[in-house]
Amino acid sequence: MTTKHRIIQVGSLAGSPSANQRLAERYDVIELWKQPDRKTALAELGKGVTAVVTSANFGANAELINALPDLKAICSWGVGYETIDVQAAHARGVQVSNTPDVLTDCVADLAWGLMIAGARRMGQGERFVRAGQWGQVHGSIPLGQRVSGKKLGIVGLGRIGEAIARRGIGFDMQVRYHNRRKRDDVDYGYEASLTDLAAWADFLVVATVGGPATRHLVNREVLEALGPRGIIVNIARGPVIDEAALVAALEAGKLGCAALDVFEHEPKVPEALIKSDQAVLLPHIGSATLETRQAMEDLMLENLAAYFDTGRVITPVD
Ligand code: 8YV
Numbered sequence: 001m002t003t004k005h006r007i008i009q010v011g012s013l014a015g016s017p018s019a020n021q022r023l024a025e026r027y028d029v030i031e032l033w034k035q036p037d038r039k040t041a042l043a044e045l046g047k048g049v050t051a052v053v054t055s056a057n058f059g060a061n062a063e064l065i066n067a068l069p070d071l072k073a074i075c076s077w078g079v080g081y082e083t084i085d086v087q088a089a090h091a092r093g094v095q096v097s098n099t100p101d102v103l104t105d106c107v108a109d110l111a112w113g114l115m116i117a118g119a120r121r122m123g124q125g126e127r128f129v130r131a132g133q134w135g136q137v138h139g140s141i142p143l144g145q146r147v148s149g150k151k152l153g154i155v156g157l158g159r160i161g162e163a164i165a166r167r168g169i170g171f172d173m174q175v176r177y178h179n180r181r182k183r184d185d186v187d188y189g190y191e192a193s194l195t196d197l198a199a200w201a202d203f204l205v206v207a208t209v210g211g212p213a214t215r216h217l218v219n220r221e222v223l224e225a226l227g228p229r230g231i232i233v234n235i236a237r238g239p240v241i242d243e244a245a246l247v248a249a250l251e252a253g254k255l256g257c258a259a260l261d262v263f264e265h266e267p268k269v270p271e272a273l274i275k276s277d278q279a280v281l282l283p284h285i286g287s288a289t290l291e292t293r294q295a296m297e298d299l300m301l302e303n304l305a306a307y308f309d310t311g312r313v314i315t316p317v318d
Helices: 019-026 038-045 062-066 086-091 104-119 122-130 159-170 194-200 220-226 243-251 271-275 290-310
Strands: 006-009 028-031 051-055 073-077 095-097 151-155 174-178 203-206 231-234 257-260 279-281
Touching (some): 006 019, 019 290, 051 290, 062 086, 086 095, 095 290, 104 122, 104 159, 104 203, 122 279, 151 159, 151 194, 174 194, 194 220, 220 243, 271 279
Parallel strands (some): 006 028, 006 051, 151 174, 151 203, 203 231, 231 257
16 A cells, blocks of 8 residues: 655635535645644644645745755646745745636636726626616616727736737737836837836736735826726736725726736725726635546646656646
8 A cells, every 4th residue: 555645735725616525535634724733733743744735826935845855846826926935945945836728718717808898897786787777777787888999908928918918819809018128028118117008008907926026016106007998807916906095096986997816915805995986806716616626636636646656746836
């Protein structure tokens, strides 16, 4: 009989079809979130543990990494890794893997869903019908805005940003982007200034990485440049947008609409957004399809198995 490798799982991956179950079948799992005292559990159970499973939600900070003297690999479920201290991990020679590519299409699809829902007031229309108001009051909901043929600005032209941009071509849109640096391998127009991109765009879609480097990148100035008919969409990370400035701009009529899958203090959503017909609000479901969550789970498990079999994860974070 072969003994199972012991791993630490930082949190429950309940949003995945069968990750918890498959991990438990294959490994001797220490379920960290069930331990009454995390520090004590790491000190008592951590010795000899070489692999940790986590997600962007639960992260892996330097304290966790340094509490595990034998750690060699952190395998995360999800593409974002701003809550994993990659620097601390690499300094200790610990590999970090995420699950890129497999979620790109679904996140890009959701960005488009939000763009159209925001422009065409789909949430408001749905609430109107469900409230039984159709036919009982004069008229209908206010007019929306056309989507096809408009100007699409992408904040962060990485894998997901590019997938959003590609879909824009099918909607006859002009597409421009803002990155820290211009990309030589794409034909979309580049704006070195995010404010200039916002001033040009009808739709500004946030698809950049999270973390301190992009915190409040979309600030009051950017939102006001987008303007009273402009639509901001965020499928990346909440803190990239200054949420207080967003609320203020919407309330002052300086921004047209916010269509958001992510928020600055999830799962808290500002009351002003909840009450606003100028906002479309989703509970961080960019990757939440059966197919994509399954693929993320498979890739996370493949990374973990590859580490134990070969010593190397398959999709390392640089
Ligand atoms: C997950 C995500 O829901 O991949 C990501 O970075 O934001 C989502 O796909 C998230 O990782 C869960 O923690």
